[in-house]
Amino acid sequence: MSKIEEVKAKVEAGKAKLIPGLVQEALDEGNSAQSILQAMVESMGIVGDKFSAGELFVPEMLMAAKAMSKGVEILKPHFAGQSTSSYGTCVIGTVAGDLHDIGKNLVSMMIESAGFDIVNLGVDVSPAKFLEAVKENKNVTLVACSGLLTTTMPAMKETVQTLKSSGLTGFKVIVGGAPVTAELAASIGADGFAPDAGSAAVKAVELVKG
Ligand code: B1M
Numbered sequence: 001m002s003k004i005e006e007v008k009a010k011v012e013a014g015k016a017k018l019i020p021g022l023v024q025e026a027l028d029e030g031n032s033a034q035s036i037l038q039a040m041v042e043s044m045g046i047v048g049d050k051f052s053a054g055e056l057f058v059p060e061m062l063m064a065a066k067a068m069s070k071g072v073e074i075l076k077p078h079f080a081g082q083s084t085s086s087y088g089t090c091v092i093g094t095v096a097g098d099l100h101d102i103g104k105n106l107v108s109m110m111i112e113s114a115g116f117d118i119v120n121l122g123v124d125v126s127p128a129k130f131l132e133a134v135k136e137n138k139n140v141t142l143v144a145c146s147g148l149l150t151t152t153m154p155a156m157k158e159t160v161q162t163l164k165s166s167g168l169t170g171f172k173v174i175v176g177g178a179p180v181t182a183e184l185a186a187s188i189g190a191d192g193f194a195p196d197a198g199s200a201a202v203k204a205v206e207l208v209k210g
Contacts, residue, residue, distance in 0.1 A: 003022065003031065004026050004036060007019065010067065011040050011071060012047055013064075014060060014062075014063025016063065016066040019070040020074050036071070043064065044068060044102065047061055048061075085114075086117075087115045087208045089117045089137050090118055090140075090144055090204065091142070091143045092119070092121065092146070093130060093144075093145065093146070094124065094146045094177075095156045096125060097149070098123060098147050098152040099124060100148035100149070101123045103176075104123070107144060107201075110197040110200060111201050113201065116142065117139075127161075131162055134163065134171060142173075142174060142204055143172070144204070145159050145174070145176075153184065160189050161188070172207040173189075173190045173192070176200055
């Protein structure tokens, strides 16, 4: 089994303690950070499929998520600081009612490496909290909302509408997450949508540059 395959298997099995060492060994073997990340994302896909099939349950999903987060911590320096531009501050969070944060944290990492300062509000963020963060932080040029549950799409809509009807200006809103499509993003009034973390960073710069 290659190191990457081992990382993939151990993330799926939720072996959080083993992951930092394995990810480091995979890097040392010459595997790119991108390919290791991709392997871990695939593990989460498998975990999701097994959850849907009733083959594993919430605790196992949580352990896999913890394992992946440990791996992302090791990879983070390999994605950081690729840009010398400054595009202002991005306020990012997972919308109200939603506790999924791995995708949001990957998006945050990529947007930061594209040249934004990040204010990460975490998970289960109410529309009012997003708005407060725009008011309280300097030079907010972007608000990024993540959502993984179909049941929290109304919260995403409410967040976008709260921001857009606030009278505040100078920032764009980007949305994303597995159930979000370009059509949904447009229909709720977001300025932009991206399907994954890499394209979120590209879209973020595009939106802010105007
Ligand atoms: Co949950 N969960 N979960 N879960 N979970 C999903 C999302 C699900 C698809 C699993 C399934 O049924 N197959 C399903 C949602 C079904 C639906 O709504 N259609 C689901 C469910 C049902 C639930 C619960 C309701 C289960 C229950 O309690 N019965 C519950 C809800 C809790 C809540 O939020 N209120 C729940 C709980 C959990 C855990 C807490 C156990 C854990 C999350 C832990 C954590 O995040 N710290 C968890 C996990 C791990 C998953 C799966 C297995 C993996 C999610 C993940 O991290 N993926 C997931 C199944 C799956 O995704 N296939 C599942 C890897 C990550 C890199 O991908 O987050 O999609 P993702 O992010 C991508 C893109 O979506 C995009 O870029 C990212 C990277 O490229 N993206 C953006 C994300 N945000 C973006 C923002 C952008 C742009 C792009 O712009 C701003």
